[in-house]
Amino acid sequence: MSDSESSVVLRQNWAQNIDPVTKLLLVACVLLGSLLYKSLTYSLVVLGLSVFLVLAARIQAKALRLIEFSLFLIATIVLIQGLLYPFNRTVLLTVFHLRFYKEGLLYALMLSSRLLSIIFVTSFFIFTTTITENATYLEQIGVPYHTVYVLISVCYILPQINKNMRHIQVAQRARGVNPQSNIAEQVRAIIPILVPLITKTLMQSVERSTALQLRGFSNPNRQQTEKLTYYRAELAHRGLILLAALLGGWKIWMILSKLV
Amino acid sequence: MDDSQQISLNKVSVAYPGAERNQLSDLTIKTPAHQIIGILGPSNSGKTTLCRLLSGIIPQVMRADVQGEYRLGTLNPTANWAEINRFIGYVFQNPADQLSGMAETVATEMAFSLVNLGQSASAIDAKVRALARQFQLIDQLNQNPATLSGGQMQRLAIACALVTDPEVLIFDDPTSQMDPVGTSQFFAWLKNQHDKTIFVTSTNVDALCNTVDSLWVLNAGQLVASGTPRKIFNQPAKSELIPAPVVFNLASQMGWALPDGDYPVTQAELMEATGHER
Amino acid sequence: MSVEINQLHFTYQNSNFGLQIPALSLDKGLTAIVGQNGAGKSTFFKLLMGLLPLQDGNISINGKGSHELTGRARLTEIGILFQNPDDQLFNATVKKEVTWSARQITRDRAQVDQIVESALTKVELLDKADENPFDLSLSDRKLLAFATLLATNPQTYLMDEPMIALDWHSQTIVLHILKQLADEGRQIIVSTHDMDLVAHSFPRVITFDHGAMVFDGTPTALFGSPAILAQAGLLPPRIMQLCALLGDTNVYLTTEDYVSKHQA
Numbered sequence: 119m120s121d122s123e124s125s126v127v128l129r130q131n132w133a134q135n136i137d138p139v140t141k142l143l144l145v146a147c148v149l150l151g152s153l154l155y156k157s158l159t160y161s162l163v164v165l166g167l168s169v170f171l172v173l174a175a176r177i178q179a180k181a182l183r184l185i186e187f188s189l190f191l192i193a194t195i196v197l198i199q200g201l202l203y204p205f206n207r208t209v210l211l212t213v214f215h216l217r218f219y220k221e222g223l224l225y226a227l228m229l230s231s232r233l234l235s236i237i238f239v240t241s242f243f244i245f246t247t248t249i250t251e252n253a254t255y256l257e258q259i260g261v262p263y264h265t266v267y268v269l270i271s272v273c274y275i276l277p278q279i280n281k282n283m284r285h286i287q288v289a290q291r292a293r294g295v296n297p298q299s300n301i302a303e304q305v306r307a308i309i310p311i312l313v314p315l316i317t318k319t320l321m322q323s324v325e326r327s328t329a330l331q332l333r334g335f336s337n338p339n340r341q342q343t344e345k346l347t348y349y350r351a352e353l354a355h356r357g358l359i360l361l362a363a364l365l366g367g368w369k370i371w372m373i374l375s376k377l378v
Numbered sequence: 379m380d381d382s383q384q385i386s387l388n389k390v391s392v393a394y395p396g397a398e399r400n401q402l403s404d405l406t407i408k409t410p411a412h413q414i415i416g417i418l419g420p421s422n423s424g425k426t427t428l429c430r431l432l433s434g435i436i437p438q439v440m441r442a443d444v445q446g447e448y449r450l451g452t453l454n455p456t457a458n459w460a461e462i463n464r465f466i467g468y469v470f471q472n473p474a475d476q477l478s479g480m481a482e483t484v485a486t487e488m489a490f491s492l493v494n495l496g497q498s499a500s501a502i503d504a505k506v507r508a509l510a511r512q513f514q515l516i517d518q519l520n521q522n523p524a525t526l527s528g529g530q531m532q533r534l535a536i537a538c539a540l541v542t543d544p545e546v547l548i549f550d551d552p553t554s555q556m557d558p559v560g561t562s563q564f565f566a567w568l569k570n571q572h573d574k575t576i577f578v579t580s581t582n583v584d585a586l587c588n589t590v591d592s593l594w595v596l597n598a599g600q601l602v603a604s605g606t607p608r609k610i611f612n613q614p615a616k617s618e619l620i621p622a623p624v625v626f627n628l629a630s631q632m633g634w635a636l637p638d639g640d641y642p643v644t645q646a647e648l649m650e651a652t653g654h655e656r
Numbered sequence: 657m658s659v660e661i662n663q664l665h666f667t668y669q670n671s672n673f674g675l676q677i678p679a680l681s682l683d684k685g686l687t688a689i690v691g692q693n694g695a696g697k698s699t700f701f702k703l704l705m706g707l708l709p710l711q712d713g714n715i716s717i718n719g720k721g722s723h724e725l726t727g728r729a730r731l732t733e734i735g736i737l738f739q740n741p742d743d744q745l746f747n748a749t750v751k752k753e754v755t756w757s758a759r760q761i762t763r764d765r766a767q768v769d770q771i772v773e774s775a776l777t778k779v780e781l782l783d784k785a786d787e788n789p790f791d792l793s794l795s796d797r798k799l800l801a802f803a804t805l806l807a808t809n810p811q812t813y814l815m816d817e818p819m820i821a822l823d824w825h826s827q828t829i830v831l832h833i834l835k836q837l838a839d840e841g842r843q844i845i846v847s848t849h850d851m852d853l854v855a856h857s858f859p860r861v862i863t864f865d866h867g868a869m870v871f872d873g874t875p876t877a878l879f880g881s882p883a884i885l886a887q888a889g890l891l892p893p894r895i896m897q898l899c900a901l902l903g904d905t906n907v908y909l910t911t912e913d914y915v916s917k918h919q920a
Contacts, residue, residue, distance in 0.1 A: 250482050274479060286746045292705055293744070293804065294731035294760040311746045314789075318742075321790060325475040331439045333478065333538070334463050339496035421795030421823040471794065529693050554820055557693050557849050558891045581823060584894055621824050624852075624894040624911060631915045645901060654902055 133175040133246035137348035138255050141243040143358035148239040150365035152232040154372075158224055161231035168238035181241040188237055192230045199226035249273045255346055263340060267330070271323055278319050286311055383451060385409050385575065390446035392427055392436060401427040403599045404446075409592060411451035414568065416586040416607075417579040418620050419596035425579045426471065428596065429550045432577055433468045434459065450546050450575055464495060467539030471550045473531040476538060477523050484526070484534060485510070485519040491542050509537040512567075528555035536564075547576045553585075565589045584623040587611075587643045595620065608647065612640045658683050659704065659812060659843065664713035666703060675699045675867045677713075682845060686838045688854045688875075689847040691864035692889040697847040698739075700864070701814050704845075705736045718811055731760055735810040739817040741794070741801035750776070750792070750800055751785040757804040775806040778833055779826075794821045802830060812843040819850055831857060855879065855893040855909040863888050880907040 152164045172181045200210075203222030210220040253270045257263050287307075295307065308315075334340075385408070392402040402424045409415070417425050430436040434455035437444050448455070453465055470476045481487035485506050492502045510516045513533040518526060526534060532555050539547065549568075553561040565585045568576065580586055586593065587607040595603040595610065597619055603610050611626050625648045628634075629641040634651045642648045659682040667674040675696045689697050702708040704715060706723050715722040717733050725733060738744050747753040751772060758771040776782040779799040789797055798821050805813065813834070819827050834844050835857070848854060854861050855875050863871035863878065865888040871878055878884065879892045891897065895908050908914040 248482065250480050253480055270480065285743055288707065289738075289744045289746060292707060292736050292738070293757055294727055294808065314746050314748050317788075317790060322475075325470075326477070326479050328435060328439050329470070329476050330478055330480075331459070332433070332435060332463060332466075332468055333491040334460070334494035334542075335478075337460050337494045337496070340494045341496040342493065419823075420825055421793040426793075527693060551821075557889070558851070559692070559889060562891075619824075625898060627911045628895065628898060628914065631911065632918065645898065648898060649901065652902060 131175060131246060133177075133242070135349040136246075136354070137346070137351045138243070138247045138252045139259065140348075140351060140354040140358060141247065143355065143362065145236070145239050145243055147358055147362050147365060149236055150362055150369065152235050154365060154369055156228065158228045158231070161228045161235070165231040165235045165238075168235040168242075171242050172238050175242055175246055177241060177245040180245045181238055184237060184241045184244075185234070188233060192233065195229050195233075196223065196226040199223065199229065249277075251346070254342070257342055258345060263335070267335070271327070274326075275319060275323065278322060279315065282315055282319055282322075283308070286315065383411050385411050385415075385450050387448040388446050390431065390444070390448050392424075392431055392445075393443040394427075395441055395443070399599070401442075401599055402431070405601050406446075407594070407601060407604055409604070411575045412573055413591035414571070414576045414578065414589060416590035416593045417577060417596065418581075418583065418586065418593055420619060422598070423596040424599040425596055426550055427599075429468070429548050429577060429579060431455070432546070433466050433548045434462065435468065453546060464491070464542040465545045467542065467544035467547045469532075469535050469539050469547075469549045469552050471554070473528070473535035473555070474524075476535040481523060483520050484515060484523050487523045487534065488515075488537055488541055491538065495542065505541060509540060513537045529557065529560050532556055533560075545574060547571070547574055549576070549578045549580075551579055551581070553580065553582065561585065583621055584625070587623045587625070588645055607643045608640055611643050658718065659845075660716045662714050662716075664703070664715065666699060666708065666711050668699075673699075673867060675703070677869055680862075680869065680872070682843060684838070684841050684843045685860070686834065686844045686846070686858045688858040688861040689845060689864065690849070690851070690854060690861060690888070690890060695864040695888070696867045697864055698816060699867075701736060701816055701845075701847065704812075704814060705734060706730065728761055731808045731810060733810055734812040734814065735805045735808050736814040737802055737805050737816060737818055739820060741797040741821070744801045744804070745789050745797060748788065749785070750781055750787050750789060753789060753800055754803050754807050757807040761808050771807050775803040778806060779803045779829060795823045795826050798822050799826055799829070802833075806833070810842075812845065813837065815844070815846045817848055818846060819848065819853060851879075851891060851893045852895075852910075855895075863890070865889070875909055876907055879909070 148164065148168060152161060154160070172178055199222040200218040201216060201222065203219065203225050205225075206219035206222045208220040209217050210223060211218050249270050252273070253266050256266045256269070290307065387405045387407050390402060390405040391400045393400045405428070417428060419425055427436065427442075430440060431444070431448070432450060432455065436442045437456070438459045453462060455462065455466070478487060478490050481490060488506045488509060489502045492505060506519075507516070510519055513536065515530065515533060515537065518530060518534075523531070523534060532552060536549070536552060553564050556564065561582065562585070565582075565588065568578065569589045578586065578590065590607065592605060593603070593607050593610050594601055602619070603613070607623075611622050623643050625645060626641050626643045629648060629651055634648070635641055636647060636651045642651045648654075659680075661677050661680040661682075663679070664677040665674065666676075673694075673696075677700075689700065691697055699708065703710065704717070704722060706725065710723045717725065720729075720733070722734075745753055747756050754772045754775050755768060758768040758775075762768060762771075773782065776785060779802055781796065781799055781803060784792065784796065789800060792800065798818075802818070815834075818830055818834075822830060831853075834846070838844050846858070858875060861871070861873070861875050861878050862869060863884065870888055871881070871884050879896060885892060892900075893909065895911050895914055899906070899908060899914065908917070
């Protein structure tokens with residue numbers, strides 16, 4: 119029995135009317151925008167906007183799963199900044215003789231908000247388009263299909279590893295391992311099979327490449343027949359590129375004016 | 379018969395990079411094109427490697443050390459890949475390996491090779507529909523290919539290989555995931571294909587005998603026997619390598635021989651040997 | 657040593673398909689499960705293995721509830737061989753693969769080594785112990801998966817299409833081992849499309865059709881009921897198909913069966 123990734127069914131969500139490149143530009147703008155000011159309030163506002171985007175697209179469950187991976191990074195940030203931020207002065211709490219300072223923790227909160235904003239807007243891109251849609255659109259706007267193929271091969275690796283890992287977990291369960299309850303157990307169960315997991319994923323990549331070549335993918339006569347249409351794609355591209363340039367330029371201006 | 383109508387292999391050997399031994403050794407055979415050839419043998423005998431060689435996957439897509447010369451009728455599998463791959467249809471052992479990963483729907487998946495050839499949307503649509511009807515995938519055209527059952531996926535893989543009207547078809551164990559009804563439908567369809575050169579590997583000896591024009595038997599990378607099914611099974615026992623078809627076992631134990639003394643290996647021959655032919 | 661099933665109902669979410677078994681008792685020995693693709697054979701196996709949740713009814717394996725068994729306790733009772741060996745293998749070498757399974761039931765080094773050697777010898781893969789499973793042929797990978805099952809040696813073996821992808825020699829090896837296990841008193845439940853196999857090796861066969869059990873009895877009885885075969889979408893063994901062509905519609909399980917009945 120084959121399973122399927124919960125791929126997006128055509129156009130049921132407003133977010134699917136926005137083209138992939140616009141979404142990528144949005145990620146770039148949020149990235150530049152979040153770096154603009156170091157104030158906590160500003161970062162929380164940007165975070166708020168990203169969260170709003172995720173909720174509006176109804177992908178909050180999937181986005182939260184993506185956040186799980188960043189929790190470790192955020193914990194590290196909180197730890198380091200809380201203890202060692204150079205402007206630390208007021209102690210907020212003491213754990214095992216380690217002093218966490220208010221200034222550092224607030225700074226960590228600001229950094230974490232930036233990180234989460236970027237993750238949320240990236241999840242907007244990832245969970246409202248499928249890899250094949252991205253590939254088709256990129257080819258449509260003129261990216262050479264060989265480059266497209268390389269890009270999607272890379273994009274397939276993570277979901278493929280995920281899928282293979284789930285298969286392995288079912289196999290482990292069938293062969294006697296209890297379903298793991300916490301992260302520590304899960305990690306311990308995965309380590310011995312990491313190498314075969316990666317080997318298998320890479321082999322699948324090679325097999326797909328063979329199949330594509332067999333079916334004439336490298337033929338210079340390749341011509342797409344399906345043209346995807348989106349809502350005001352060109353306008354959105356121009357607008358967002360302009361925005362990104364403004365944000366980038368503003369930041370550079372701020373840096374330069376401090377130096378002078 | 380001139381060479382363009384022959385399948386010929388001359389001292390062909392194949393070794394994978396880093397392997398100690400040849401996967402195929404000194405294969406030499408000459409036989410007419412436009413027939414159905416069954417490839418039999420134990421696992422590891424080189425059947426898949428032979429399929430890859432005949433289709434050009436080795437050495438064009440998969441690197442391997444190849445020696446000797448070979449051609450399939452008018453096709454030279456080592457020629458310009460972009461030109462010849464449309465004439466060769468290949469069905470992988472695992473149908474999921476055949477998916478492009480670039481198609482949302484079964485229809486797009488089937489159209490993939492034709493899009494690569496730059497054909498028009500209407501031509502592609504017509505061809506896809508015709509094949510979907512033939513392989514009972516019409517209801518699945520808008521489905522995601524990854525959600526098909528094993529048997530459906532195998533039919534899809536075959537349809538994808540056929541979409542460019544290839545002259546040469548290579549099937550590596552095409553019915554392993556199908557149930558018996560599906561399997562007999564496949565071999566019945568296969569038997570009706572004319573003017574094509576077809577290679578089929580399978581463990582289903584009975585179906586092969588009933589369908590193919592000749593058999594190649596491989597063992598440990600060498601071609602140990604070739605000829606019509608009847609000739610192969612009427613030779614002294616190869617029962618360690620491949621089991622004989624039920625027809626042969628029945629006829630030889632009951633003493634039902636054909637006029638020339640051979641025992642039958644196909645249903646038609648059995649009817650003849652027992653005097654039931656129509 | 658038995659598997660008892662009572663009032664089992666299972667439906668997949670998002671699908672109309674439902675499996676229903678009012679009552680079934682499986683004893684030791686060889687039992688075949690047949691039916692078209694999609695009739696419920698895989699679902700049945702997954703329920704027995706606890707890979708699907710028990711929605712309704714109960715399954716008891718050798719006296720214990722199937723979904724209460726965990727880890728090592730489950731392993732010694734029941735084990736499964738999937739149709740696709742790649743769904744079951746995830747270690748770096750042949751030997752490590754079997755060792756992994758052996759270590760699920762014992763930590764004793766010497767015992768593990770002995771189990772591994774015994775299992776690999778039975779399937780004739782001992783000389784490939786250090787190879788990477790991906791480098792093996794599909795047939796050998798299937799044998800390897802079988803070896804991992806032999807390593808845990810459960811009371812009940814579930815085999816989903818064990819003969820698919822095996823070459824002929826490997827099929828004889830596996831069948832020989834299964835018969836030995838059945839003689840030892842273990843329970844071997846095999847799902848298969850191969851009616852010839854059912855006819856010549858299985859004393860009991862159960863037929864599924866659209867999620868329901870439509871037959872439970874001997875192969876002779878099954879192949880003597882054209883109505884049930886037609887309903888379940890099954891063909892009789894090849895010898896019977898050939899005899900039908902020759903105008904003989906009696907039930908024959910094997911070629912030898914026919915020959916012994918027709919030679920003076």
